[in-house]
Amino acid sequence: MTQTDVADVVIIGSGIAALVAADRLSRDLNVIVITKSKKEDSNSSYAQGGVAAAFSRCDHWRNHFIDTMIAGNDHNSEEAVQTLVQKGPILLRKMIDQGMKFDKDDQGNVVLGQEGAHGKRRILHAGGDATGRALVQFMLNRLKSTVQIVEDEMAVDLLVKDQQCFGVKVRTNSGKLKNLYAKNTILAAGGCGGLFLFTSNDVTITGDGMAMAYRAGADLVDLEFVQFHPTMLYVNGDVKGLISEAVRGEGAILVTNSGKRLMDGVHPQKDLAPRDVVSREINQAVLRGEQVFLDISMIDDFPSRFPTITQMCEQYGIRIDDGRIPVVPGAHFHMGGVEVNQQGQTSVENLYAIGEVACTGVHGANRLASNSLLEGIVFANELANHLLCNRHHVKMFEIPIDSSMTIRESKRSVLPTKDQIRALMMKYTGIVRTEEGLNFAKRWLEQFLPNEYVTISEDLSEDEIIIVNMLQASWLITTSALMREESRGGHFRADYPFEKNEWGKRKLIRNLASHVYATH
Structure with a gap:
């Protein structure tokens, strides 16, 4: 393959974070967006609540900062929260200048709503309860002539050699696997709501990004913190x-x-x-x-x-x-995910993550209402700034010729159904958890996982690949929930009902497979 066959950027996913990043980057770089369903199918499109920002004259970013920290049980990264609440209003005003229409009153002022755990009215809406859909459509309209969006092609695994990412392996409509090479790969594949029986998430959200990042060797963090929305x-x-x-x-x-x-x-x-x-x-x-x-x-x-x-x-x-x-x-939002800095860089070179699949620490142990769309907008811009500022200083990109980048054939094994996984997770790794229940879920999941990182072969159907990802992601969340012997935010242990162990600010989950599988 020649250098001209390599994209500057490939983005996996089509939610608000992916689209904002694509919009910013496509002015100077060749960008390809791939999504396993239609480009409108994402949690962002379903977001009803709106976007939180200190817009009012009687509000201030410090108020938003405090509310975010309190909701996150002081488990947040203070730097990330400060970036979110300071830059959010600036970027939203820029979107308004570009033509994004939020709801206004008769005097032409943006209407600000109230939501749980916010001390001020600071929620911007569009179309009443259709904010996410309006934002996604606004961004898609901006991308019509600048970005190639490939629908109905599923990212299967990241192409990684020596802790450097070279793109992504994709399953085409015909069921074939192909390599899509890129100088920079951005994971924006969403969260994990589809792992649970009751969820607000789009049907496409099944923990794929978390599972791919884990198989690629990226560090993961705070996976035990899953937020359940109270009112489904x-x-x-x-x-x-x-x-x-x-x-x-x-x-x-x-x-x-x-x-x-x-x-x-x-x-x-x-x-x-x-x-x-x-x-x-x-x-x-x-x-x-x-x-x-x-x-x-x-x-x-x-x-x-x-x-x-x-x-x-x-x-x-x-x-x-x-x-x-x-x-x-119902399962609503994953506060944990792929560990990144504020520029979206993961522990794997040239691999970035933004949106719900990523964890900057901005949400802590429990996300404040309407901070998710804001997070996607702010940190997609932070990543774009980083890539654009450094585009002339990128090392020579050479695709390694190495068999380790080719996915090995794996024996087809009996897999559970999606609903079996969802029922298990809802019961044992759901709203209330115990050591006994988590251990049961862990053992049940491990009977379907090999004694090594899961491999995806070409003979698997798309549904089977999704089930493998669901198993991997469910095991990661369950194992992380076992490791945190306290209750904090979205992680509630009935056997440790109070914040018994402080553990410092954050707990990294690294190389879990090598530790746990060795005990089989």
């Missing part, structure tokens, strides 16, 4: 979609089927308490045999203020006029 629409034993926290921000309250207010006496912020607190309270009520509802009867003009939620409820037979929406918690 719950119909006939299944979740049908997300009920935005903005609904509680406008006055809705959680009640049981007897009409009792669920959050009274639980937390000073009651229904606007941090998500981990509210999720556990709903979960306990459900375990007691109670049904939990979101009482929206006090919200005027609900259908016009929350059109997406109204349409979803009506689709599944829930009458908004009745004033009650049945809810349960």
Whole structure:
């Protein structure tokens, strides 16, 4: 392969972080975006709540900083949080100047909403509860003539030699594996919600990025911290979609089927308490045999203020006029992921990660509401700044001719179903965890994993590759949850209900396979 066959940048994923990075980089570099489904299919597109930023004159980035640190149980990287809250408003104003339309009042001022654990009204919305979709479409329109977006091709594994990344191995529509070489590879593949039975995530989000990064030898961090959103629409034993926290921000309250207010006496912020607190309270009520509802009867003009939620409820037979929406918690966001610095650099040279698959430490142990879209925008820009400033100082890029970059054939083994994995994770590695349950989940997962890093062969179907990734990612989260013998943020151990062990600011998970598999 010649130098002209190498892309400057390949981006895996099509959420807001991927699209913002592609937009910035494509002005000077050759950028290819690949996604295993359609370009609109991402968690970013589903984001209802909005984007948090200190926009108001009565607000300040320091207030946003404090709220983010408190929600994250002081497990956050203070530098990363400061970057987020200081640069966020600047970048959002720039997007507005470029044509992004956020909701405004009759005087032309941006409307700012309230959400849980925020001390100020600082949430920008677009189309009421369709902010993510509006942002994604805005970015896709900007990329129409500058970036090649390849849909329906799945990234299978990163091409790594001697801790240096050379691109990605891709499964084509025809089922063949091909190498896509790049000077810089950006992982923006999303989180892990699809590992759990109840989730707000797009169906494509199954922990693929985490599994690929682990197989490539990248450092992973804080994998035990999984946030469950308290209010998923719950119909006939299944979740049908997300009920935005903005609904509680406008006055809705959680009640049981007897009409009792669920959050009274639980937390000073009651229904606007941090998500981990509210999720556990709903979960306990459900375990007691109670049904939990979101009482929206006090919200005027609900259908016009929350059109997406109204349409979803009506689709599944829930009458908004009745004033009650049945809810349960569901896996929503992964605070951990591939360890990166603020420029997105992983421990593997030329491999970067942004968005939910990455962990800068900005969210700590529990993400503050509406900080996820902001994170994607801010740190995609930080990565773009880094690559553009250093594009003339890149070492000569040479593709190694080495058999280790070719994926080995592996024997086809019996695999569990996706739903079996999801049910296991929801029960044992979900909202409330114990040593006994985590050990059971770990043993169950290990029966399907080889005594080495998982390899992907060409004879596997796309579904089988996804299941392998789900097994790998589930094992990583479960093992990490066993290692943290305390409760903190999105990680709640019933056998260690209080913050017993401080452990310092952050805990890195390195080379877990070599340690755990050796005990088999």
